[in-house]
Amino acid sequence: MAGSALKRLMAEYKQLTLNPPEGIVAGPVDEENFFEWEALITGPEETCFEGGVFAAKLTFPSDYPLSPPKMKFTCDIFHPNIYSDGRVCISILHAPGDDPMGYESSAERWSPVQSVEKILLSVVSMLAEPNDESAANVDAAKTWRDNRARFNEIAHQTVRKSLGL
């Protein structure tokens, strides 16, 4: 049998293909390498990201699920919790012990209980409700807080861009 990380990723992939959660598509980029995944996330309804389809890349460490994967949006997205290079900053993607912002309790950190599906669902809810208290993109957080109309406008642009319009 192959490594436990590989087996778990295969199991998760199977699970995601059999019961895909709404608005989320994810799978390995290449059947040869299960440690690089591609995910497509649709913007949650009734938010400024509604209608958009955002592509992201998930990179799994070789000791997954003991360590969390890394997630990076490959398209432009203007959001308080996404770095300008696309890296996603949410607490369940941080291993307990490292705390980039110094505010997260260990209860919301990575643990093997989490899965790709849970990560992607958290990202969807993060899109719907940005957390401007721990901003990865300070510009976005500021715009979100002070000038919501402008933020919505930028979000609509990214939505259009993500659809190739």
Place this chain on the structure above:
Amino acid sequence: MKSLLLTFGSLALTAGVVANAYMQNKQFYPSVVYITKSSPSMAVLYVQAFVCVILMGKLMRKIFFGQLRAAEMEHLIERSWYAVTETCLAFTVFRDDFSPRFVALFTLLLFLKCFHWLAEDRIDYMERSPIISWLFHIRALSLLAFLACSDVFFINHAYYHTLIKGASVQLVFGFEYAILLMVLLHIFVKYVLHTVDVQNENPWENKAIYLLYTELLLGFIKVVLYMLFLAIMVKVHTFPLFAIRPMYLTMRVFKKALNDVVMSRRAIRNMNTLYPDATPEELSASDVCIICREEMVSSCKKLPCNHIFHKSCLRSWFQRQQSCPTCRMDIIHSPRPQSPQAAQPAAPAAPPQQPPVPPFPAAAFPGFPAAFPGAAWPPQHPPASSSASVASSTSTTTTSFSTSASTSDTANNPFMPGMMPPMPFMPPFMMPPMSFGMSPPPVPPADFSGLTDEELRAMEGEERENLEARVQCLRNIHTLLDAAMLQIQQYTTVVSRMGGLDTASTSTVWSAERPTASAMSSKSSNIATSNSSDPMMAAPNPVDTSNKPDDSEVLEGAVGYTVPTETVLPSGESGAAQQDSEDSSELGEIRRRRLEKFSNKMQEQAKTDNNGGTPD
């Protein structure tokens, strides 16, 4: 495209140079002399040689690896830059014997290093790839064999060269190739382990442990090699600046490996001793292990929070984190079995004829449970309480304040009838009496059944009967304290007896000793509170001086009795009850420290017993 241009450009240039030389000299030997004498021609030839090396590398890569993956390429380039920098640094050390041959040797070293790195990456990839073809095995094995041969050859060469001609740059090559050989050995062990794992249908639990120990051992050898190299270089040449970075990295890897091994051993020990195996019923109730998402069939462990995982999954998780993956309960800091079911499987080697020892030997005092309720032992008592700071112990004191208050309330405390928890839980397993043949402690007077408002009022006055009522109340406290002291002594005998038993029962000693400590601290706080309740009694009659000494006499009698060895007894002449309570709180402090010391000792003993008993 660029590389193609470079290749053909250099080929054309070389051809031009050679043709030119031949045209001028018409003969082979003179033209060779001509080329070696002319610097531009030599430069062209060096470029050609460099291009040849790169082409050779590409050929070998094609043979041994096929297409490189993006990550491999990235790694290779990153490491190459560091290696080139270090080689340049090495050149500065050996600038005296700088020659084309010397450069060629360094280039060759770099060339072989690249293949070691690639091999490492490729073998690591085995664990990630779902399909491993035969081609992969053939390639890996032939590459490893080739690299091993070249490493050994160069080490040999360096060794004899140094023996014959004395220390030179060959020293550096010797050590570099020795390090590379160690790297190769590590790769080979990994390859073997991965291969065995792939052939095996079931997941191989111990693979991670083997990997860990291999890393530790080879890391140690590498550190020793680097140390040796450093020492020799400092002695023969100068400080080898170029070896500092790899040396530091090697040490860091070794430290990490050491740490991992320690953590892993601790995790294994914890799992073997603290957590019970999951029973078949529990296994059938829970479907998959949340860590690996595989069915749980056998060798599963149950944590104190009732979550079940594969043993191997749990081990690798505990190596990183000491908490339950599901509920994040801190395993290390509350690992004590909280129920007898958890305690008993932890010591399966206990002789069967030995009566099962209840985890809380407080149950040994059947006549007494109401006076010192189980509430005094917090269900999640921190294990560090013995060595804990004053802060934590004061917190236990405060928590046990209410409970000890309730204690005296059930008997006689008239002062705070409102805030008493009416002893909400009295765990059933505390009931069975112990067969250690101890004399029952003194029972508080039976006719004294709680205090009513009338009794309360009876004590609020300056008449003789009021005073009598107060004295009576204090006597009862005295009795309770005597009982507490007796109980403590019995605990110590129980603990020392159990310490004498074989190691199998030490875990029960652990669990037994803990409540003892907490109970003791609650006792001491109990005393403190009962004493501090005294000023409240004394407050209503500050003018009454005639009977006052009586009060304090009784009080001090109580205090003095509970600590027979205490030498710092108040001399009894402190008229003010306030003073008394201060003294007694000091006493309580001293007593608490002693108890802590005592429980520390017991813990140590339990630990040494444990270590001696469990082969690990």
